[in-house]
Amino acid sequence: MNGQTLLRELREELDAGGLDGSFLVRDLRTGEELGIEPDLELPSASLVKVPLAVAVLERVHRGELDGATQVLVQPGRVTTPGPIGVTRFRHPARISIDDLLYLSTCLSDSAAADALFELTPPAEVAAVLRALDLRGVTVRHTMGELNQTPADRLSPAEVDLAHILAIGAGTPGRGHRIPQLDITRASSGTARAFVDLLQALWTPSAITPEVAARVRELMAGNVLRHRLAPDFSSDASQWSSKTGTLLHLRHEVGVVEHADGQAFAVAVMTASRVPAYSQPGAEALMARVARALRDHLRAAWA
Numbered sequence: 001m002n003g004q005t006l007l008r009e010l011r012e013e014l015d016a017g018g019l020d021g022s023f024l025v026r027d028l029r030t031g032e033e034l035g036i037e038p039d040l041e042l043p044s045a046s047l048v049k050v051p052l053a054v055a056v057l058e059r060v061h062r063g064e065l066d067g068a069t070q071v072l073v074q075p076g077r078v079t080t081p082g083p084i085g086v087t088r089f090r091h092p093a094r095i096s097i098d099d100l101l102y103l104s105t106c107l108s109d110s111a112a113a114d115a116l117f118e119l120t121p122p123a124e125v126a127a128v129l130r131a132l133d134l135r136g137v138t139v140r141h142t143m144g145e146l147n148q149t150p151a152d153r154l155s156p157a158e159v160d161l162a163h164i165l166a167i168g169a170g171t172p173g174r175g176h177r178i179p180q181l182d183i184t185r186a187s188s189g190t191a192r193a194f195v196d197l198l199q200a201l202w203t204p205s206a207i208t209p210e211v212a213a214r215v216r217e218l219m220a221g222n223v224l225r226h227r228l229a230p231d232f233s234s235d236a237s238q239w240s241s242k243t244g245t246l247l248h249l250r251h252e253v254g255v256v257e258h259a260d261g262q263a264f265a266v267a268v269m270t271a272s273r274v275p276a277y278s279q280p281g282a283e284a285l286m287a288r289v290a291r292a293l294r295d296h297l298r299a300a301w302a
Helices: 003-016 045-061 097-106 110-119 122-131 156-168 191-202 209-220 280-300
Strands: 019-027 033-036 070-073 093-096 237-246 249-258 263-272
Touching: 003 019, 003 033, 003 280, 019 191, 019 280, 033 191, 033 280, 045 097, 045 110, 045 122, 045 191, 045 209, 045 237, 045 249, 070 110, 093 097, 097 110, 097 209, 191 209, 191 249, 191 263, 209 237, 209 249, 249 280, 263 280
Parallel strands: none
Antiparallel strands: 019 033, 019 263, 070 093, 237 249, 249 263
16 A cells, blocks of 8 residues: 555544544654654643653753752642642652652653743743754643643533533634643644654754653653553564643654664644543554554565
8 A cells, every 4th residue: 555545544544533633653764754744733731741851851961950859849739630640649748850750751740740840941941942953842831731721620520511612612723712722822742843852862863862861761661551552562662652631632752663673753643523531442543543654664664
């Protein structure tokens, strides 16, 4: 099957599954890539924790921060909601910057990320990205601001109403009545921009080598493996990634490294048209489309 036929069939599958999105897979050895709407900009949700980790670690490398510094986290001080991590603590805790990076990146602990944002605010993270010539990923707010959506003000029985608003209240220019979904106000990016960031982390770039190595290690330790991981993990490959979720948005970006030396950067950013919180079918469809793109590139250079 040629690439154009594959892309047409995958677009039809996505449409039938109620998904719109931005997909890109790039062979990190050859630079060959294949994607669907790779320049479509979407709010990035928790994907922003990857550039946050880069910025914090660059500051540690420059001596501006010490990874061993203990940050006192009071219960309720960082109020970002989340099912795991710091927000579930019942007593004050001192947590090192290094361990906050682990919690933020590997567990997607938004409260830990906000503790890091207090040390390196969004504007400073954005400045680090610019200095590293990483374009197309914006960092505009903390995780606490990200999570102040209608879903957080409704009961679990009414959460579908927030999804209906998320799906239907956008504008042709990709603005939105919900600020966290408005790309002019929210942290955002495209599949291409995140693949560029992944390439900078996995191949020589302006990112300090020790920083890149640590971020790769953190992404390899990601414990959220329900989305793309089932289609990219095996005994002969390693999948290192970061997920992002907000209302009807479901994202994941990562790199699959094969035992034969091939490595592919994968970025998937989607918006569902189905007003439901739990959508295992959408998760499976995202992975199937991403793997089909990777398989086509892999076969082309076999």
